[in-house]
Amino acid sequence: MEVDAAKAIGAGLAMIGVIGPGIGIGLLVQGALNAIGRNPDASGQITTNMILGIAFAEAVAIYALVVSLIILFVL
Amino acid sequence: MKGVLILLGIIAVSVVFCGIIPFVVMPGAGVAVALPVIMVPGEVVWEDFLGINGLTVTNTIIGTLVADVIVLAFAFAATRRMQMVPGRLQGLFEVLTDALWSLAKSTAGPNARPIFPLMVTIFLFLLVANWIKLVPGAESIGLMHCAAEGVNGYDRNGILLKVDKAMDTGIRATQENYDACHHKGEHADPVHDAALSAVLTAAAQELGVESISLRDDVGNARSVAQYVAEQGGNVEAVLARAVALAEEMPAEAVAEGEAPAAGEGEGEHPAEAKSPAELVPAVLEEPYYRDDLYAVTPFVRGAATDLNLTLGLGLLAFVAIQYFGVRAQGLRYFTKFFNTPALENIGKNPMGIMDFVVGLLEIISELAKILSFGFRLFGNLFAGGVLLFVMSFLLAMLVPAGVYGLELFVGLIQAFVFAMLLLVFSAMAMQGHGHGEEHH
Numbered sequence: 001m002e003v004d005a006a007k008a009i010g011a012g013l014a015m016i017g018v019i020g021p022g023i024g025i026g027l028l029v030q031g032a033l034n035a036i037g038r039n040p041d042a043s044g045q046i047t048t049n050m051i052l053g054i055a056f057a058e059a060v061a062i063y064a065l066v067v068s069l070i071i072l073f074v075l
Numbered sequence: 076m077k078g079v080l081i082l083l084g085i086i087a088v089s090v091v092f093c094g095i096i097p098f099v100v101m102p103g104a105g106v107a108v109a110l111p112v113i114m115v116p117g118e119v120v121w122e123d124f125l126g127i128n129g130l131t132v133t134n135t136i137i138g139t140l141v142a143d144v145i146v147l148a149f150a151f152a153a154t155r156r157m158q159m160v161p162g163r164l165q166g167l168f169e170v171l172t173d174a175l176w177s178l179a180k181s182t183a184g185p186n187a188r189p190i191f192p193l194m195v196t197i198f199l200f201l202l203v204a205n206w207i208k209l210v211p212g213a214e215s216i217g218l219m220h221c222a223a224e225g226v227n228g229y230d231r232n233g234i235l236l237k238v239d240k241a242m243d244t245g246i247r248a249t250q251e252n253y254d255a256c257h258h259k260g261e262h263a264d265p266v267h268d269a270a271l272s273a274v275l276t277a278a279a280q281e282l283g284v285e286s287i288s289l290r291d292d293v294g295n296a297r298s299v300a301q302y303v304a305e306q307g308g309n310v311e312a313v314l315a316r317a318v319a320l321a322e323e324m325p326a327e328a329v330a331e332g333e334a335p336a337a338g339e340g341e342g343e344h345p346a347e348a349k350s351p352a353e354l355v356p357a358v359l360e361e362p363y364y365r366d367d368l369y370a371v372t373p374f375v376r377g378a379a380t381d382l383n384l385t386l387g388l389g390l391l392a393f394v395a396i397q398y399f400g401v402r403a404q405g406l407r408y409f410t411k412f413f414n415t416p417a418l419e420n421i422g423k424n425p426m427g428i429m430d431f432v433v434g435l436l437e438i439i440s441e442l443a444k445i446l447s448f449g450f451r452l453f454g455n456l457f458a459g460g461v462l463l464f465v466m467s468f469l470l471a472m473l474v475p476a477g478v479y480g481l482e483l484f485v486g487l488i489q490a491f492v493f494a495m496l497l498l499v500f501s502a503m504a505m506q507g508h509g510h511g512e513e514h515h
Contacts, residue, residue, distance in 0.1 A: 045181060052499065055492040059447050062454030069457070073115045 011071045017064030024057035089473065097471035098241045107238040108471045109371075110227050110245055111214070111464040115457070117381045118372045120218060134217070134373050135381035142204035142378055150199075175494075182495070183502035186403070190501045193395055197388065198494035201379065205456060205486030208377030209479060214460065217373035221256035222248035228256075228368025236369060242469065248368045255366035278316040379456040379489070382449065389448030392497045396444070400504030408504065412438050444500065448493065455489045 032050035036043045101107045112118065117133030124132045153168040161169055175195055179187040208214055219236070222228025227245035229236040238245075248256075378384050400408040410416055414434035417427035459482045467475045 048178065048182070048495065051488065051492060052495055055451065055496065058455075059451050062451050065454045065458055066450050069115060069454075073113070 007071055007075065011068035014064055014068035014071060017067075018061040021057045021061035024060075025054050028053045028057060092472040093470055093474065101471060102239050102241050102243075105232050105237045105239045106235060107241050107243060108468050109229050109236045109238045109243070110468055112226050112370050112372070113461055113464060115382070117376060117383070120372055120374060133381070134376040135378055135384065138204065138207055138213070138375045139378040139384060141375060142200060142207055145203050145207075146199050178495075179498055183498055183505075186399075186502045186505045187498070189402070190395075190399060190498055194494045194498050197392075197497065198490050201388075201452070201490035201493055202487060204378035204384075205490055206483065207375065208380070208456075208460060209482055209486070213375040214373045214377070214464075215371075217371045219369050219371050221253050222368040222370040223253055224248060224250045226370045228252065228370050230367050231369045236371060246365065246368055248370075249364070251364040252366070252368050255364040256368055278320050281316060281320075377456055377460060379452050380460050382453050385453040385456075386445065386449035388452065388493070389445040392448050392493075392500075393441075393445045395497065396500045396504050399501040403505035410434075411504075412441070448496065452489055452493055455485055459485050 028050055032046050035046050039046075097107065117135035119131050120134050120137065121132045124130045149164070150168070153164045157165060172195065175198065176187075176191065179191050179194065183190060219231060219234070226248055228248040229238055229243075229245045231237060246252075397408075400411075412434050414427075414431045417424075417430035417434070419427075421427045463475060463478055463482060466478045
């Protein structure tokens with residue numbers, strides 16, 4: 001049972017890693033919205049690039065998620 | 076006044092769908108939501124498919140094949156008879172390809188043409204594959220089988236899992252549970268078991284363990300003892316009472332229980348025939364494991380919830396990027412990784428060695444693309460599935476609908492992101508990196 005408890009704690013701790021990507025995605029969207037506000041005509045391209053940027057930032061969060069999934073289900 | 080009525084209506088609907096139905100009606104009918112089996116690898120639906128040894132079919136493979144078939148069928152139907160004035164399906168596909176084409180054009184410029192077919196294929200496949208798992212029935216209808224070790228199992232009720240409490244997490248099965256369930260009905264001594272369980276049931280009912288009569292599939296005596304313990308009854312008292320009852324029981328009653336076996340030869344086992352009174356104490360000595368823990372393996376699971384598919388696609392994207400790079404630039408493409416031109420005039424520019432080392436680091440970041448492609452898709456889709464599972468488990472109605480909407484969006488975005496990243500990376504590989512451009 002102690003191993004299970006340690007697994008749960010470890011998985012929870014691993015998910016602390018999503019703080020960074022959360023801030024990053026917020027900044028990205030902020031920048032994109034500012035840009036769209038200044039230049040609404042370019043909104044299509046800005047949105048596309050924003051989504052790509054979010055994908056990169058989110059990848060880091062996904063790594064944390066994968067680590068916690070591995071701790072929970074594989075280890 | 077009207078506003079108040081609408082508000083009351085909304086509250087009433089919420090109470091009914093979030094409170095009464097999932098917490099009263101569904102548990103009462105034994106069809107509350109079971110905790111789904113959350114497993115990272117695809118769950119095996121058929122082992123040794125079609126009798127071929129080692130050919131296991133997992134539910135993610137089925138999901139992949141279904142997605143393939145749907146994409147192919149739609150593409151075939153849309154392009155079979157192309158007309159100048161498009162019909163509905165052809166029109167839909169034209170709008171879709173046109174939007175993607177203009178996007179690819181604006182991102183990759185003249186390099187978009189060779190990348191486009193692969194990109195759209197992956198996009199359409201992933202879109203369908205991600206949305207398949209949102210179809211009601213996918214990830215929920217499947218084969219019922221004995222719960223494996225570590226999986227939460229439930230009693231069964233015909234073709235359904237029997238869940239008669241809201242938020243019932245079931246019982247975590249152990250290897251012993253699995254074995255007991257797997258070899259159910261193979262007990263060595265069914266006749267004595269029947270006689271024993273009759274005696275034990277009678278004793279338990281006498282001592283007020285009521286719910287035992289609700290169980291009509293009690294096949295062996297040990298499950299009665301286990302049931303008594305689960306219901307909070309005093310097992311030893313029940314057993315003692317059962318011994319007393321068995322002793323009172325006329326010999327013919329015991330013999331009646333043995334009647335089915337009589338045909339096989341009465342004279343053979345006279346020494347083995349024990350009375351229930353002798354057998355009852357033995358019940359406690361034999362370990363009992365619940366043999367009625369079942370779990371469901373769904374037939375179809377979202378294709379991208381399996382790492383095999385997403386890492387495979389990541390590998391495919393990686394190879395495609397290298398291919399497009401070499402196709403556009405020839406062997407000069409590899410100077411991105413082994414920056415020999417920077418080393419050539421190292422006498423004039425000693426910092427060239429830095430450029431070379433940076434080029435070597437590019438190899439790592441290029442290889443990391445496989446992982447990043449694979450894990451991004453897998454993580455998003457798998458986490459989305461778990462989110463849906465858990466939301467439906469906690470609140471069966473209304474709230475999961477909102478999560479469904481979110482998952483619809485996530486499925487689209489992830490398919491789009493995969494395709495766009497493939498496009499952008501390929502376009503970058505085809506253009507060559509900054510240094511090459513400066514000299515032109």
